[in-house]
Amino acid sequence: MLRILIIGPGRVGRAFAHRWSAAGYAMPWLCGRDAGRTAAVVASLPGAESRSLAAVAQAHVVVFAVGDPELPAVVAAAAAAAVPRRCSLWLHTSGRHGLEVFAPVATAGVRLGALHPVAPFAAADPHGAALQGAPAVLEGPPPSLRLLRRLAASLGLVPVELPPGADRVLYHAACALAANGATALRALVDRAFVASGLPAAAGARLGDALLQAAITGCREHGPVAALSGPVRRGDAETVRRHLGRLDRRAPEVAAAYRVLMQQALELACEGGLSIASAVAVAAALRPPAG
Numbered sequence: 001m002l003r004i005l006i007i008g009p010g011r012v013g014r015a016f017a018h019r020w021s022a023a024g025y026a027m028p029w030l031c032g033r034d035a036g037r038t039a040a041v042v043a044s045l046p047g048a049e050s051r052s053l054a055a056v057a058q059a060h061v062v063v064f065a066v067g068d069p070e071l072p073a074v075v076a077a078a079a080a081a082a083v084p085r086r087c088s089l090w091l092h093t094s095g096r097h098g099l100e101v102f103a104p105v106a107t108a109g110v111r112l113g114a115l116h117p118v119a120p121f122a123a124a125d126p127h128g129a130a131l132q133g134a135p136a137v138l139e140g141p142p143p144s145l146r147l148l149r150r151l152a153a154s155l156g157l158v159p160v161e162l163p164p165g166a167d168r169v170l171y172h173a174a175c176a177l178a179a180n181g182a183t184a185l186r187a188l189v190d191r192a193f194v195a196s197g198l199p200a201a202a203g204a205r206l207g208d209a210l211l212q213a214a215i216t217g218c219r220e221h222g223p224v225a226a227l228s229g230p231v232r233r234g235d236a237e238t239v240r241r242h243l244g245r246l247d248r249r250a251p252e253v254a255a256a257y258r259v260l261m262q263q264a265l266e267l268a269c270e271g272g273l274s275i276a277s278a279v280a281v282a283a284a285l286r287p288p289a290g
Contacts, residue, residue, distance in 0.1 A: 004028045005051060005059035007074060009041040011121035012093050013065035015128025016155060021045050022127070025154040029055055044126075053081035060085065061151065063115075064092040072101050079104035089147050091115050091140075095172040099139060113140030113148045117157055118175060132156040137171070185260075186211060188253045195250045224271045231264040234277025240284040247288065258285050 004020065006013045009032045020026045029051040032038035042048045056062050056078050066074050071094055084090070084105055091113040092101065102112045119134035136157035138148045145161065152159040162171065186207060193203025217226030230238040239261065246254035262285055269278050 002026045002060045003058060004061045004063060005031060005055045006063045006065055007031045007078060008064065008066035009038050010065065014041050014126055015121060015131060016063065016065065017041060017045055018127040019131060019155045023154050053078045056084045057082040058085060060088055062088060062090045068094050068096040071097055075101055076104045084108050084110045087111065089113055089144060093117060095175050098168045111144040113144035115148055115152060133158060135160045137162050188256050192250055192253045224267050227264060227267045227271060231261050231281055232268045234273050234281060236280035236284040239281055261285055
């Protein structure tokens with residue numbers, strides 16, 4: 001059985017530990033700077049053990065599940081704590097960092113990799129149920145990728161390999177836009193429904209239905225074909241009326257409406273919207289003078 005050392009028993013590390021334990025794949029060791037948190041996770045996993053950074057000398061796999069800002073310093077501390085086990089795999093779960101963060105062990109005879117789970121880690125889901133069937137973006141040389149695929153599969157994740165030369169920063173920006181941007185949009189949708197006079201619960205149901213339909217449409221038909229609504233129809237007057245009311249009642253929503261509908265206009269043009277209609281909609285989307 002693999003000896004897996006998880007450094008950072010926060011939401012990601014805790015979820016990984018539970019998934020691997022439940023699958024009978026490994027009984028992880030856990031290492032964290034917060035002794036209380038580490039002890040709590042260990043206590044929830046019979047057979048798990050609390051270890052220090054020096055355990056990198058025995059671990060087959062070392063998982064760095066710490067925040068992006070802390071990752072370089074934690075890798076350096078682990079490299080200084082003990083001589084790593086030769087041919088062990090050191091991996092991190094960060095979306096932002098590439099393999100360059102492992103510079104302190106680049107010549108130590110270890111394999112390097114990244115396994116970024118593209119899934120939410122909610123406090124209400126300590127066992128990582130949301131990981132099942134979610135994508136995991138993998139990065140590493142071929143010897144690392146073989147084990148990374150196995151590790152991802154044992155977590156219930158579906159591996160997606162990051163091509164060599166991919167822009168890691170843009171990749172991470174896209175992830176943030178999809179996850180956090182969608183969350184922020186949902187909050188604005190709720191505000192707009194409430195501003196209209198609808199009860200919050202009713203607005204939430206409408207938001208759920210519309211956002212889910214948009215996601216399904218994009219998945220099945222692509223964004224251009226899935227687009228609907230006044231911008232797609234070239235209905236500049238409706239867009240103007242929307243913004244006139246939003247500017248007065250919900251200006252923070254109006255700002256997002258303009259930005260997002262400008263992108264919708266580009267999709268509509270790709271879908272065949274006439275030049276005259278596009279010009280009229282673009283004019284309606286402009287902020288008021290002054």
